[in-house]
Amino acid sequence: MNTDNLYQIVELRPLIPAIIELQNRIAGIEKYCEPLGFELAESYDTEEQLFYHLFRQKAFAFQVSNERGECWDILLETFSQFAARSKEMTFAAKGNSHERLQAISKWLIQLCDWDQTGFVNNSKH
Known part of the structure; x- marks a missing residue:
């Protein structure tokens, strides 16, 4: 499913800004580690499924x-920014702490644009 299709489903529209920002933050990672690229399913019925x-x-x-021992933090910068200042990168599968999962959530x-104002909330945290 692409973002154009998501605009057709009113319940999913609030999540579109989050999708756009997440795509932006993850973009380029698939060149280094293919399975980590951004993915959307073919369809979603509810905002809970999509979220x-x-x-x-x-x-x-x-x-x-x-x-240099720096770790990429998706909450702070895009992957492409991190990659631009890195000569070598390592990808280690690891679980996230409860606190980290809470921060991501x-x-x-x-x-998300819960007010449906039409403005995209792309605040950089």
């Missing part, structure tokens, strides 16, 4: 580090 799918993006389960919720 759950966004929250379960594979990139959230990996720690990406560079040669809160960030995604804040990106």
Whole structure:
């Protein structure tokens, strides 16, 4: 499903800004580690399904580090910004702490346009 199709489903529209920002933050990672690219399912019936799918993006389960020991934080910068200052990157599968999962969930919720004002909330946290 692409964002154009999501606009057709009123219940899913509030999540479109979160999708756009998440796509932006993850963009380019698939060149280094293909399975971590952004994915959407073919369809969604509810905002809960879509939110759950966004929250379960594979990139959230990996720690990406560079040669200087820096770790990419999707909440702070795009992957392309991190990659631009990195010569070598490692991708380590790791679970997230409860606090980290809570921060990701809160960030995604804040990106949504719950008021349906038509303005995209692309705040950079």
